[in-house]
Amino acid sequence: MAASYISVPRDLTKVKSKVMFNLTKRQLICFGMAALIGVPSFFLLKTVVTVNTAVMGMMVIMMPFFFMxxxxxxxxxxxxxxxxxxxALFIRPKIRPYRTDNYYAALxxxxxxxxxVEKIVRLSQKEKSGQQKVHNAGRIK
Structure with missing residues (x-):
């Protein structure tokens, strides 16, 4: 009797659930989109160019979906x-200088x-006390 072995991956996070035809949901969606765009493009191209060229055009149109x-x-x-x-190439700046934040400078x-802040508080307290003196001076005793 021969023993049969089944390979079990060590990292189970890389295992993806298969939905249909041993394909994942992502693969089914991408292949479906490729078919929805590729097949009509073949028939449209076939009316303009030869069949071989139309097939090549359809393959070029469908390839990005297969890669995805x-x-x-x-x-x-x-x-x-x-x-x-x-x-990395277009949005972020190309030159990113290294800047440190010195702890002493931050302190x-x-x-x-x-x-x-202390200065602003003292000035506002002086103004407040000055206004109270003016207000008190205007009172009749």
Missing amino acids: AMYERNGQTLEVILNHMIQ MRQAEAERE
Whole structure:
């Protein structure tokens, strides 16, 4: 009798649930979108160019959907990887200088801010006491 073995992945977080035809829900959606866009494009292209060219055009149109369905690297899908690339290449600044926040300088800024607040409070108290003197001086005793 021969023993049969079933391979069990060590990392169960990488296991994806299959919905139909041994494909995940994501793969089914991407393949369905590819078919919805690719097949009509084939028939439209076939009226203008030869069948071989129409087939090649349909394949070119459907390929991005296949890549979105199948490509995955380090647990990240194609659109996540593309998003990171667009962020790094176009959106974020190219030069990001290294800036440190000196703890002593932060303490000095905090102390300066506290002195400013104290000064504002003292001025407002002086104005308030000056107004009370004026108000009291106007009273008849």
